[in-house]
Amino acid sequence: MAQDPSPIRPPPVYFAVGPKSHEITCPYCKVVGKTRLVRSLLRCCTKRHHCSSCGEYLGTYRRPQL
Numbered sequence: 001m002a003q004d005p006s007p008i009r010p011p012p013v014y015f016a017v018g019p020k021s022h023e024i025t026c027p028y029c030k031v032v033g034k035t036r037l038v039r040s041l042l043r044c045c046t047k048r049h050h051c052s053s054c055g056e057y058l059g060t061y062r063r064p065q066l
């Protein structure tokens with residue numbers, strides 16, 4: 001029976017993230033907390049959400065282009 005040799009980390013979970021930090025349960029460290037927002041330097045209309053506890057990437061908010 002072949003076992004998967006590589007420990008696979010869960011893929012990024014793309015929450016319906018908004019422009020503001022909000023409370024989530026981190027799928028990586030299971031800590032409930034507010035996301036940490038990192039604004040992209042090149043694309044000012046996108047913001048990346050990271051876990052405030054373990055720092056894992058959780059999802060990107062992209063402002064709708066009008």
Ligand SMILES: [Zn+2]
Nearest residue numbers: 026029051054
């Ligand atoms: Zn975390």
